[in-house]
Amino acid sequence: MKCLRICPTEALRVRNGKATLLGDRCIDCGECVLQCPNDAFVPQTSSFSDFSSFKYTIALPSPTFYSQFGKGVRPSTILRALKAIGFDDSYDVACASESVSIAIQEYLDSNATPRPLISPFCPAIVRLIQIRYPNLLENLIPIESPMEIAAREAKRLKMHELGLKEHEIGAIYLTPCPAKMIALRHPPRKKHSFVDGVIPISDIYPKLVSALAHSDDSNGAAEVRGLGLGWSIVGGQVACLKAEDAIAIAGLTNVMRVFDEIENGRLKDIQYIECHSCPTACVGGSLTVENPYIARGRVLRMVEKYGSEPCQDRQKIRELYQKNFFSLIGTIAPSPVQPLDDDMSRGIQKMHKRQQIYDMLPKIDCGACGAPTCMTFAEDVVKGDAEAEECVFLTMKTFESMSTNLLEVVGKHSKRIHRGIER
C-alpha cells in the first residue's frame, strides 16, 4: 500500500491484493520501483547477452555512473574498467553533456520566446508535460539528450575507424533510472534512436567493482574533463550556462507546482528551468546503488577537480549547432490522461456524481479501498472500476443504520408481544 501514496500522478491502485498501474497516468518516474517493499514493480531490463548479436559494443555510462564507486576513483579508470568487463569500448557521456550545454546556451541566445524554457532531458518530466501540461510542450527546448548525442558520435567514430556499419555497433547506455529505459522502448516521438539498449547501473555495478579492484588507477589515459561531469546532480545543467535567470528544480511535487505557475502566466522572467523528477536528480535514480547524497558529494568533488577545463572547443560546437547537429528529431505530441468521459456532457455529469460520492466519504485518504485518495476512489466508482461498498467507512455507516433500524423494529415488536402476553 506504500506505493499508493508515493505515486505523484495517482496512477496506482491495489485491487484484490495486487498493485496495478493506470497506464495513461504513469510517467515512468520509478518512485514505485524504489519504494515497494515487495518488489511488485520490476522494470524490464536488458542484460549483456542481449547484445551478443552486435559485432562491436560501446558502453555509454550516464554521468551518474562515475559517482557510484569509492572515493577518488577516476572517471577515466571507470571507462577503462568497462572494457575489462566485456564491452569493446566505452564513451564518455559527460563530455556530450558539455556540448549539449553549449547548444542550450546558443538556443537561449537566439530564441527570445517562449519563456521560461524547460529542459527536456528527464524522460519522466517530458511524460508529465505530455500528460498533464500539454500547454508547456512549446517551452521544452528542442535539443537532443547527451545520451543520444553521445551514441551518435561514438558510432560515427567507430564506423569511420573500423569500417563497420551502424547496425553492427551496439551503443548501450548504463542508466540510473527506469524512465530512460522506458523512453527508449516507447519513445515520446517516432524516430530512430542511436541507443540500442539500456542496462541498469545496479546490474553492472558488482562486475565493475571487481574489475576496478584489479585495475591500476595510475593509467596514462587522458582524464575526463569539463562541467558536464556535474549533470547528474541538481544544478548541474544550470552551472554550465551563462544565463543569470536559470533555475533548477527537483522532485515531482516541486516541479508540478512550478509548472502550474507557468501555466498561470507567471515566471516569464526566468530563462531556463532545469527539471528533475527525482528529488536528488539522477544520482537518486531508482537503479543506482550509492546513497544519493554521498554520490552528490563525489560529483561535486569531481567537478572541482576536473571541471574547470572544458573538454570541447566552444567554437566548434557552435558551428555544429548552426548545422542543426543538436536539433531534436521529430516533435513531442501531447498525450493527455483519459478524460472522465469522451462526451463533455456526460463528463460533467460524472464530475457532479463524483462530487456527490466524495461528499459521503471520510476524506482521510486512508487507502484501505486500494485507491490513493478519497477523490480518486470516488472517480473509480463513477467510472465503474470500483464499488462504493469497498470503502470501509461507507460500509460501516450502512451497517450502523441497518442495525439501528433492526433495533427499532425489534423494539416495536417486543412491545406488541409484551402487550399480547399481558392480555
Place this chain on the structure above:
Amino acid sequence: MEDRFSHSFTIRGKHFIDAGKVSTEIKRLLKELGVRADIVRRVAIATYEAEMNVVMYAKDATVTLELTPRDIRIVIDDRGPGIADIELAMQEGFSTATSEMRELGFGAGLGLPNIKKNSDDFKIGSTVGAGTKLEITVFIN
C-alpha cells in the same frame, strides 16, 4: 441527469502561501474533462489574476465555478475595499499596488485587463467599502 457542475471555493486575503491554489484546482477540473489546452490556459490566467487581486487587496472571496458543455463561468465575489473608478482600473498600467507587492512581481497594472483579454465575456461590479464582483465566462467551443 443535468449536465451542470458547480463548486465553490474560498480565497483568504493576505494568504500569499495559498495564492494560486484555487486557480490550480479549477484548472485540474477542466483538464479532467478534457477541455482543450488553450482554453484551459486562458481560464488559468484569468482565474489566477483574479485570485491574486483578492489575496492582495480583499479580506476574502467566494469563487463559484459553473461548468456546462458550452461554457465555463467563474464568479469571484469579494469582501474588500472595492474599486472607486472601474474604467481607470481597467486601463493597462494602472495599479494601486504597494511597493511590497511590486517587489513580489505583482502590481504591474495588467491584472484586470489581462482577465478581460482572456475571457469571452467579462463583467465587473464594485461598491467602495463593500467589495468587487467579477464574472468571467469562457466558451468551450
